[in-house]
Amino acid sequence: MIVSYGEVLGLAVCLFFMGMICVATRRNLIMILIGVEIMLNASGIAFVGAALRWRSLDGQAFVLFLMAVAAAEVAVGLALIVYAHRHTGTINGDKYNLMKG
């Protein structure tokens, strides 16, 4: 293996944190959704790396599932955002305060 498993994990952690920061700091719902996607893909990288490291195809098979789930999630998420935008006229997440106690 040219790239060591540690380096793969390092990349995955970096991506995960970047996605997390994106989710935590951005107000735009689309950006939050993108952040979530990045986090998902980070975990996908970790899976592929692990599959190579232990020579087992299970991890790669898992990534296929992950992609399918991510695609479905984006489809539903974007549809929800469009719907929300049509109703409230904004996609700023902090403007939605229906959950206030």
Place this chain on the structure above:
Amino acid sequence: MKTALITLLIAPLLGALYQIVFGNRSPRRLAEVVSCAVILVSFVMATVAFFLPGQQETIVLGHWITVDTFSATMDIHCDSLAAIMALMVTFVSLLITIYSVSYMSHDHDYARYFAYLNLFVFFMLVIVLADNLLFLFLGWEGVGFCSYALIGFRYEALANARAGRKAFLLTRIGDIGLGIAISLFFVTCHTLSITAINAQATSLSAGAAMTLGFLLLWSATGKSAQLPLLVWLPDAMAGPTPVSALIHAATMVTAGVYLLIRLFPVISQAPEVLLAIASVGTATALFAACAAMVQRDIKRVLAYSTISQVGYMFLAIGVGDIIGSMFHLLTHAFFKSLLFLSAGAVIHALHDERDITKMGESVRRHLPAVFIVFLAGSLALGGVPPAAGFFSKGRILLATLQHGGMAYKAIWVCATFTALLTTLYTFRLFFMVFTGKPAVPRKSGIRAVPQLMEWVLWPLALFALFAGFLNLPHLQAGGGWLAGYLAGTPGAVADLHATPSLEWAVENGDSLLALGGLILAYFLYGPKNILGWRTLDASARKATTWLFSGFGLDRLYEIFWVTPYEKISQFLWHTVDETFLDQGLLRVTNLFPLLANTLQGFSSGILSTSIKMLLFGFAAFLIFLAV
């Protein structure tokens, strides 16, 4: 025999069920006939059980509770004692139920009355026949309930309901004693069967026998209205007169005596208990006789005399003569129910007038039959020979005199003095009700008494006069039949073994005492009012008011029991419950809105904050797992 016993027990229960379910729907006459018929069936069966040979029969009706080694079976045990008691109970009940038909003829609530009356007979027979103590306890509580329900039968008047409640609560105090005794019997004897307990009574340790004896005495004082739990009985006269005759004279109040007789082998193991029983009995007899001397309510006089006579039965047990006790129990049942029923007839005729100072010669002229039977009852109660009371009381006095020890000599003196008082108050009652001019003019007229009411008095009068011949002293030929019949009862002493001269002396002494009392009563309260006490009674004086209120025993209860109890209840209610508990709970509940208001600030509804919190939480969780 088996069928007879089961029918004897079950018939009144079926009668009660009939009254409860169909009583108000069936024609009145049918309800009355059924209530009498079931008792008649019981009476016939009791007669069969009484005369059939091969007594000592135990029948298991069913298992009530069985846990591990503990078992409460519903079994009935019929020996000569139970047979004669059952015969007496059913006989008196039968006559009183017939009397009640006439007595209740104007009451629309007859179904309830007959239901309770039949139910009472059932429970009483349970006490008489039960072999298992827990089964006996069922009957014991059952008669208490029926007594309560019947005292307060006319509950529209608050006083009646109160009297019922008082009777119920005071007898409950005694029942606690029986409850503890039953538990203790199971612990010490590992069985609740009376026959089994009596069989192993001698192996009881002295301490256990004494504790059990005192507990039994305690329970008997409640039910049998002895000192210090007697105050309920005079108030129980609020009930209809037949009820007073049946429950509060003939049967239920003697249940305590019967219990002590049944468990006599246990009691006799502890001489202290016997002395206590004798003392309680004598003290009560003297106390109640004094109170009866000044009562103006005809039924209250009889109530106090019942207490006094039951005291004699206790005394007989205390000196170890249970046959004497049983003998007096039987004769007392006859003459006291007779007196109560004839008093009921007088009260009925005088439009519910109970004050004896308002009665007089006119009563005798209008009710000649009642006059004669009342005289028979008075002779029996007063112990004038040869009426029943003379023999039964005589035997008790003789047994007391024969019993060794200074304490028993003192008791004998008291008991003999009480016998004189008994004659005195009995004939005071008799003279004031039936002779002379009323001390206080009476407004109401006199109406005739229904025939049926008078008829049932005659058999009772016969028994009141001649029941003494059941057990004549040994001096006469053919004496001691009852003693012979009951000789098989555990702990019974058939023959007192008195020397003829002693027996002769006691008999003559008793006769002289009774005649002396009779003559004294004539001078004090007679129709000619020779010494003027007759009219004296009408005005209340200090000494008589004190006696009138039964030595202020009610007042003592008021001061030492009721008032502190009320104070404690008030304290528990207002201070502990309302202030402490309720307010405390309110404070606790007030905390919840406070908490909610604080927590409300955290749910801002801002999405980014929620996500951040989620991530922080998750990070904290991971750190926790890693460390």
